[in-house]
Amino acid sequence: MSSKILDYIAKFVKLDEEEAHLFCNCFKEVKVKKRQLIVQPNFIAKHRNYILKGAFRAYVIGDEGQDHTINIAIDDWWITDYNSYIYQQPATLFVVALEDSTVLQIDYEKELSLKKQNHKFETFFRIIAERGLAFQQRRLLSNLTQSAEERYEHFVSNYPQIVQRVPQYALASYLGMTTEFLSRIRNKRISKKS
Amino acid sequence: MSSKILDYIAKFVKLDEEEAHLFCNCFKEVKVKKRQLIVQPNFIAKHRNYILKGAFRAYVIGDEGQDHTINIAIDDWWITDYNSYIYQQPATLFVVALEDSTVLQIDYEKELSLKKQNHKFETFFRIIAERGLAFQQRRLLSNLTQSAEERYEHFVSNYPQIVQRVPQYALASYLGMTTEFLSRIRNKRISKKS
DNA sequence: ACTAGATCAACAAAATTTCTTAAACTACTT
DNA sequence: AAGTAGTTTAAGAAATTTTGTTGATCTAGT
CATH class of the missing domain: 1.10.10 (Arc Repressor Mutant, subunit A)
Incomplete structure (x- = not known):
């Protein structure tokens, strides 16, 4: 099935057969239609989403209706409302499909258990978190310093x-x-x- | 504010001033844009929605992508995924706005407490449930027997x-x-x- | 073989979304 | 005071999507 995400994780940690299998089985493939929301304010973001194919936009609507795009993601990127996902608190973001898309969803509990049971998974999620963080920082910087x-x-x-x-x-x-x-x-x- | 829903409930049970007030305060007025979903599969339907103005469609997408409309509702009707709402289980339906709409939402806990604290509210919700049931039965019948x-x-x-x-x-x-x-x-x- | 109805394909019409342009405005810089 | 970087508002053009129509071909039941 989703060898794509195995290729992806393989870039960071080497899994054996069984681990790969375990990892894969935590993900569910979900089709999402253009304009459909996968995260909505007031609902808890239950999943972290790996985009197999498609494009998404994460945004907030400010009090005066201003629309701020927090993130744009396409094939092979991850997207969710991390503040909601990580703390399992109600989301503040919308995450919407910009085109018909397919994602692999892992839910919070499964991710937790992966991380707990095997050091490699812990490592993997740390790496993607660090990279995400670094990315955000670059972005923030570019916003502050560039025209x-x-x-x-x-x-x-x-x-x-x-x-x-x-x-x-x-x-x-x-x-x-x-x-x-x-x-x-x-x-x-x-x-x-x- | 929403005297409309008071007129509505007044058709079924007679409330005094205070009860009317209590009832009203359990509802929140929400604007919904055309094409926006107010219920989505995998999320729990937290509200029962009274349509002040607008039109909605409740539907399922079958395994092969077939689209079955379970319900259509306009001004003064109620809509939600009842299986999800009543049992507070993840929804299987989509409920989408067919036009820009305004609904009054009551959430599950509030409804529960209304019903618990006052016989009249219990009666009211019973009546709308019975009517809904009867309506569904007529519809089923007409589907089976008519061309x-x-x-x-x-x-x-x-x-x-x-x-x-x-x-x-x-x-x-x-x-x-x-x-x-x-x-x-x-x-x-x-x-x-x- | 007839009927009720589905499916497929192509198309037209309508509606909506997205992009562009212009004009007038604001806040900083110089 | 004038220039730069950017916003706002409005209007219109272009592109895309959604919705509805029609004809042709098919299927299951009677």
Whole structure:
């Protein structure tokens, strides 16, 4: 079945046959339709989701209805509301499918038991947590220090696949600018290039 | 505030000032955007929803992706996944807004306490449950005994407001036929009439 | 063989979402 | 005071999705 996630974990820890099997069996494959929410405010995020195929956006709606994109994720990335998942508290984020997608879901209890029973799993989850943390930090930094245009250029060169795949409003909101402004930045580039 | 639901309950039990107040305070007014889900499989349906204004559809997606509409509801009707709500078990249904809507939500615990503390509330919830049951039975019967065309005619004469308000695919699926077939039935009628 | 109805495919119409552009505005910088 | 970086509002164009229609072909039951 999902050899993809085994390839993934194999990059971090070496599992034997049995462990691989155990690991796989903790995940459930779920199809998610475009626009469907997999996490919703006030509900506890029960799963951590590995995206087999698809694209998701995690966002908050502020008190005045402002939409802030916390995260965008596509194939081979993880997504959930970590504050909700890790502490098993009601979520504050929405996580929505931007296209028809397939995810592998592991639930909180299963993850806990994996980590408890085998050091390797503990290691694996630590590594992805650390990487997630580092990623968030880079992002925060880039938001604080770079201009809107730099942030966009930076994003394009780092994640060209994502740029082509997600709607512009999602990207603009992720990069912390209005869609109008992003639209202009893009046009400027195009006229420069030609 | 929501005198509408007081008018509603007044049809069934007579409440004094204080009871009315108590009852009202158990409900929260919530706006729901078109296409938003208020119940989703795998999540527990925490609320019973009284539709102040709007339209909803409750449906299941079968194993092969077949979409069965369990219920359609508009202004002044109730909707939720009752199997999930009553037993507080994970839902199997989707309940989606067919248009921008406003509902009054009561949650399970509050409803429980209303019913426990005052006989009248117990009576009220019994009555709406009985009526719901009777309605479901009529529907089941009509599905078993009538032809697609009869079911449609029947529905049109009983709920003309709904017919005009919900998309045809929803109605077709509710009436247990394909949208193509419903489309044909409708055309037949029109040509008959003129 | 007839009927009630489904399925498939192609298409048209309607509605919605997404993107673009322009104009006027705000807050900083210089 | 003028320029830069960016927002807001509004309007419209373009793209995509959703919804509904029609015809052709199929199936199960009578």
